[in-house]
Amino acid sequence: MTTATTEFEQHWRAWHAEREAWAREPLGWLSLTGLHWLGEAEENVEGLPGRWRVDGETVVVTADSGDGYVLDGPALTGRTTLTPGEGAPGIEVRVGDRLVEVIRRTGQFALRIHDPAAPALAAFTEIPAFAPDSRWVAAGEFTPYDTARTVTTGAVVEGLEHHHPAAGTVRFTLGGAEHTVVAFGDPKTGLRLLFTDGTSGVSTYPGARLLPIGTPGSDNRVRLDFNRAQNLPCAFTDYATCPVAPPENRLGVAVEAGERDPRREVRS
Structure with a gap:
C-alpha cells in the first residue's frame, strides 16, 4: 500500500511540474x-x-x-x-x-x-493545489450520444458564448453521491469535463475547472482523477475569455482536489 501511494504521489507531482512549466512559458x-x-x-x-x-x-x-x-x-x-x-x-x-x-x-x-x-x-511562483489524495479518483461510465450535440455556455466575459462539441455523459460516484455530467471532446482522441463544485468561489476558481479524462475503454469505462483538475487561463489573467461550466456539470460536493484559485491564494 505504501509503494502504491508513493507512486500515485510521484505521478501527480510530475503532472504538477508540467503544469507549472506551462505557466512559465514566455508567451503563454x-x-x-x-x-x-x-x-x-x-x-x-x-x-x-x-x-x-x-x-x-x-x-x-x-x-x-x-x-x-x-x-x-x-x-x-x-x-x-x-x-x-x-x-x-x-x-x-x-x-x-x-x-x-x-x-x-x-x-x-x-x-x-x-x-x-x-x-x-x-x-509567478507556483500553482497552488490540494495535496494529492486517492479518494478523489473515481471510476465512471461513459454513455455516448446517438447524434452529435453542441452545448452552449456563457463565458467569464459578459456577452460572450462558447459552443462545445458534447460527446455524451459520464456517470460516477464521488463524495458519497452519484453524479452524471456532460463530457466534451471526442471519445477517440480524449474527453474532458468543465465543472464546478462546492469549492468553486471559495478555494478554487468560480467559473470552472477542467478535467481531462482521456479515451473510454472498450467497456466505456473512464477514470476521473480530480487531483488533476486544472485551472483555465482565466484563473490567472483578466485577459482570457474562458467558458463557464454548464449547469449539468455543477457538482454538489466540495472536491478538495486539484488546482486551487491562484489569485485567491495571493489575496489570502
Missing part, C-alpha cells in the same frame, strides 16, 4: 498584458504600432515599414487583412519580443497582447 497565458476589443473605426491600440479596425468579417491592420509586425515570416507593411476563426486560436502577429493574437469571440474581434516581460509572469 501569464504573459498577457492586454485584451483590446476592436470596432469599425480605425484606432491606435495603446502600446502597439500601426492602426487597427474591423471590416465586416475581418480585422484590418495598417502598418508602416518601421512598425516591426511579422506574420508567418514577412514583415507587414501597408494594409493587411486578417480573418480569425470564431472561437479558434488567434492569428499570431509578432512585434519585437511580443505576440499579438487576433481573435474572434461571439462575432466580436479583439487583440490579445503577450509580453515575455509581463509583471504576472515575472511574479
Whole structure:
C-alpha cells in the first residue's frame, strides 16, 4: 500500500511540474498584458504600432515599414487583412519580443497582447493545489450520444458564448453521491469535463475547472482523477475569455482536489 501511494504521489507531482512549466512559458497565458476589443473605426491600440479596425468579417491592420509586425515570416507593411476563426486560436502577429493574437469571440474581434516581460509572469511562483489524495479518483461510465450535440455556455466575459462539441455523459460516484455530467471532446482522441463544485468561489476558481479524462475503454469505462483538475487561463489573467461550466456539470460536493484559485491564494 505504501509503494502504491508513493507512486500515485510521484505521478501527480510530475503532472504538477508540467503544469507549472506551462505557466512559465514566455508567451503563454501569464504573459498577457492586454485584451483590446476592436470596432469599425480605425484606432491606435495603446502600446502597439500601426492602426487597427474591423471590416465586416475581418480585422484590418495598417502598418508602416518601421512598425516591426511579422506574420508567418514577412514583415507587414501597408494594409493587411486578417480573418480569425470564431472561437479558434488567434492569428499570431509578432512585434519585437511580443505576440499579438487576433481573435474572434461571439462575432466580436479583439487583440490579445503577450509580453515575455509581463509583471504576472515575472511574479509567478507556483500553482497552488490540494495535496494529492486517492479518494478523489473515481471510476465512471461513459454513455455516448446517438447524434452529435453542441452545448452552449456563457463565458467569464459578459456577452460572450462558447459552443462545445458534447460527446455524451459520464456517470460516477464521488463524495458519497452519484453524479452524471456532460463530457466534451471526442471519445477517440480524449474527453474532458468543465465543472464546478462546492469549492468553486471559495478555494478554487468560480467559473470552472477542467478535467481531462482521456479515451473510454472498450467497456466505456473512464477514470476521473480530480487531483488533476486544472485551472483555465482565466484563473490567472483578466485577459482570457474562458467558458463557464454548464449547469449539468455543477457538482454538489466540495472536491478538495486539484488546482486551487491562484489569485485567491495571493489575496489570502
